[in-house]
């Protein structure tokens with residue numbers, strides 16, 4: 314790894330909230346890696362002031378240009394289009410989903426399939442009912458990974474890590490008043506930890522200093538036996554809309 318790659322990796326861990334990394338107490342030259350016992354590992358604080366991972370004056374255009382014709386992970390092999398994100402670059406509210414499906418992959422736009430239609434209905438219908446003049450184009454919508462995983466499988470941790478730097482930059486560039494994480498993958502990518510939606514939903518969390526609400530993924534709500542979740546999702550969304558737009 315080059316020093317720049319190491320810097321980026323450490324910075325990414327720091328952004329994920331990992332404050333300690335471990336190094337061997339003994340000199341690497343003194344011992345083969347296989348001989349290092351866990352008891353010989355010593356925590357070191359990573360309070361080294363790393364330069365920001367977000368370039369000064371970062372913009373969505375620049376982030377998209379930096380992604381380029383990405384081949385950083387295996388997801389590039391099956392994709393038709395990179396799905397960067399869509400909406401208002403000054404949005405007060407950002408929705409983060411998991412990754413593109415077949416329709417999104419075709420069109421290069423997030424949430425345009427069935428789940429997307431439901432998300433649009435949720436945003437526009439709930440705001441109308443609550444007296445908030447908000448259209449889908451007023452918010453920003455993006456995903457944890459920008460390329461469609463094969464068979465719509467859940468993105469792998471390394472794919473999320475590699476693509477995570479771009480999500481980080483998108484959220485930092487937009488600086489919304491609140492973020493809404495749709496489903497477990499988005500919640501894990503943004504909050505870390507292992508808890509699923511059932512545990513996390515309905516409560517305010519934070520992504521860096523930005524309030525973050527977790528709710529169910531619209532695909533989950535499309536299943537007919539999840540009517541309770543649908544009601545809960547509407548409640549979560551109402552909380553978000555009033556917090557952001559009142």
Ligand code: URA
Nearest residue numbers: 410411412413423424
């Ligand atoms: N599901 C997602 O998580 N994202 C999309 O863009 C579409 C479906």
